[in-house]
Amino acid sequence: MNQGQQHSISSDDTSEASRPKICVSIGRTRHRMVIAEHRALAERGAELVELRLDWLTRPPDLTRLLTDRPTPVVVTCRRLKDKGKWRYDENQRLTLLRAAIVAGAEYVDLEEDIAQKIPRHGSTKRIISYHNFDETPDYLEEIHAQLSEYDPDIVKIVTMANSPADGVRMLKLVSESRVPTAGFCMGELGAYSRILCGRYGAPFSYGTFSSERELAPGQLSFDQMRQLYRFESITRNTKLFGVLGDPIAHSLSPLLHNFGFHHDGLDCVYLPLRVPKGTLPETLKEFSWLDFQGYSVTIPHKEAAIACAEFPEEIVADIGAANTLYRDEHNAWRADNTDLGAALTSIRMRLTEDDPSASLEGKQVLMLGAGGAARAIGLGLVRAGAALTVTNRTHSRAISLAKDLGCQQTNWENRGSVYADVLVNCTSVGMHPGVDESPFPQHWLREGMLVFDTVYNPEQTLLLKQAKERSCRTVTGIEMFIRQAAAQYLAFTGQPADLELLRDTLRRGISPVGGMPL
DSSP: OOHHHHTOOOTTOOSGGGSOEEEEEEOOSSHHHHHHHHHHHHHTTOOEEEEEGGGOSSOOOHHHHHTTOSSOEEEEOOBGGGTOOBOSOHHHHHHHHHHHHHTTOSEEEEEGGGGGGSOOOTTOEEEEEEEESSOOOTTHHHHHHHHGGGOOSEEEEEEEOSSHHHHHHHHHHHHHOSSOEEEEEESGGGHHHHHHGGGGTOSEEEEESSTTOOSSTTOOBHHIIIIISOGGGOOTTSEEEEEEESSOTTOOHHHHHHHHHHHTTOOEEEEEEEOOTTOHHHHHHHHGGGTEEEEEEOTTOTTGGGGGOSEEOHHHHHHTOOSEEEEOTTSOEEEEOOHHHHHHHHHHHHHHHHOTTOOSTTOEEEEEOOSHHHHHHHHHHHHTTOEEEEEOSSHHHHHHHHHHHTOEEOOGGGGGGSOOSEEEEOSOTTOTTOTTOOSSOGGGOOTTOEEEEOOOSSSSOHHHHHHHHTTOEEEOHHHHHHHHHHHHHHHHHSSOOOHHHHHHHHHHHHOTTOOOOO
8 A cells, every 4th residue: 555545535534634725836937036935925824835846947946945945845847748837858857856855845746657757755745647738538537547556645637627517527536536636627617626626635726826827727826715715624514605607707706605604604615616608407417416505696597597496486487587596495496586686675775865755666767788687677677666668789689678578668879868767777888897988978867866887896887977976876786786695695594694794895805906805
């Protein structure tokens, strides 16, 4: 039995030695930068650092890098053919890796084809690695078995995810491995596997020094892994939630929900899950092995999500879209839509600030946009007794939505001629980075009008800024966003969310000078 098998990690072992760690990769061109970042990471709480020697523009000086190192290290030196930057002779690389072992580096990373050329020595642990930047092969088990033949302490398998299911296959491999295995998928489709691999027995996952310096596709920063997703605390008992969409990288839902979980002391984690259009049913079937307890649903899956639930709420059928999937007390999947209630509550609160008796009934409302959010908000407005007019840049969509809602519609070019007490923007115009755009020219705004913009990044869109200049009352998209998230949080956990905390978290998340509030 080799050393790796002797140190096999049990999923139920919660000792400090077996707790999964974040290995932070440092790839810099100068020795002094590597040393400075290593010290900075140690001060921030990093416990393991990967030194990417191939990034250095001068031959690596191991004495300088390893003497008085503030944390244990993984020494890695990747060839060009392995997507690395090593520009010298292969014999020099092998000599360098042997020297790192003699110098007592805690780990060395060895590719399969050189593993037998570099013998075990001292206490240095051997990581035998395989990388595939194109796909996640069907024969993962065979790859793992082959790597296990080369006397590893840890097997490392990193592949490119071309579908969400690839990450599930990888995590199954990690879970079933007798040799400790650091296995996860690269790319946005497999990002969740980087966060969850420790849950299934991986001794560590990899992160970067900062979000601006990604060393591999889909790599997360140390702060994201540790503070946002709390990688080191995720166990088999941690309840899983996530947001399904495509694209998904921009979503701030993980920030809100993970902050709420941490604040309330709940053993839960909320993940970004990129799922390509048209693949939702089969993806959720694959995800069943992971045992998710709930999902937020965004573009383009809100309509498809309905068929993925055993019990859709009545409002879901009425709207024709769901933004929430969750398990009830009987473990059955339910579908809900929290957009409608969140939007109407946000509008009503602003209406009644000046006049507590004010209501939407009889109010003339002009709604810009005809997408999923517009459909939900429009239904709520019509049911509240508002006289709704819909307009959209693609006129046929406005006609279709108006027919479904039983309301009026107008051409996009004529939207300024519609008298409105309330203007609702459900388009993406004005959203970051297009912050200098507005869907409604300022000269069409009139004093006293209530203007509600569903865009929440930035909070003060150009439309809202110009509305204030015209003495309009305004409602920001943050109000709707936190309320729909709070309703999801209640469905997920059975506990109410603190709206003020969510509001502050979201504002700090979208602020250019804001920090991660966890």
